[in-house]
Each structure stands twice: as C-alpha cells, then as structure tokens.
Amino acid sequence: MAVERKQLLKEMGQRYFESRKSKGLTQEEAAEIADVTQQAISDSELGKSFLSPDSMLRLCTAYEISCDYLLTGEISDKDTLIINKHIRELDAETFRHYKGITEHFIAAVSKQKNKS
Numbered sequence: 001m002a003v004e005r006k007q008l009l010k011e012m013g014q015r016y017f018e019s020r021k022s023k024g025l026t027q028e029e030a031a032e033i034a035d036v037t038q039q040a041i042s043d044s045e046l047g048k049s050f051l052s053p054d055s056m057l058r059l060c061t062a063y064e065i066s067c068d069y070l071l072t073g074e075i076s077d078k079d080t081l082i083i084n085k086h087i088r089e090l091d092a093e094t095f096r097h098y099k100g101i102t103e104h105f106i107a108a109v110s111k112q113k114n115k116s
C-alpha cells in the first residue's frame with residue numbers, strides 16, 4: 001500500500017506541475033489560489049504530500065482540469081466540456097487552424113500506436 005501511495009503522489013505531482021506550467025503560473029501564484037504556502041505547492045508537485053481537498057478543488061478550477069484527471073490521470077466529461085468551451089470561443093479562421101493541427105496530431109499518435 002505504501003508503494004501505491006508513493007506512486008499516486010508522484011503521478012499527481014506531475015499533473016499538478018504540468019497543469020500549473022500550462023497556465024503560466026508560478027508556485028507562489030498557485031499557493032495564493034490554493035490558500036497554502038509555496039512550500040506546500042512545491043511538496044505536492046514533487047510528490048511529497050497531498051493538498052487538502054479544498055486546496056485541490058481551488059487549483060483544479062484555476063488549472064481548468066477535473067479532480068478526476070488530477071487524481072487518476074483519466075479524462076472525464078468535465079475535462080472535455082472545458083476544452084469544448086474554449087473551442088466554441090474561437091473565431092472561424094482560428095478554428096480551422098485548430099482543427100488541422102488536431103487532425104494531424106491524432107493521425108501521428110495513431111500511427112505511433114500502430115507501430116507499438
């Protein structure tokens with residue numbers, strides 16, 4: 001059980017880190033959002049400790065990810081709704097670019113999976 005806990009902390013920490021970076025936030029800014037210290041953010045990103053449920057919810061909202069994704073790495077309906085909201089806000093030209101990039105990305109990933 002201790003190994004599972006360590007692995008969960010490590011994986012969650014990586015998702016915390018990646019999500020914070022994708023939003024362009026510093027650890028200090030994330031700490032302010034979560035109402036914790038910068039050290040607590042650092043420890044959670046390094047997989048040393050869990051944040052409280054309240055702090056976790058605040059960060060998930062700020063990072064625009066679901067708690068499911070944070071905890072398990074699984075994409076939930078909430079995650080796809082967040083992405084769809086952003087897509088609907090694109091103008092037509094930007095949407096065409098997004099669509100092309102997405103189609104190429106999916107084709108590349110599919111091709112890579114078929115090689116495995």
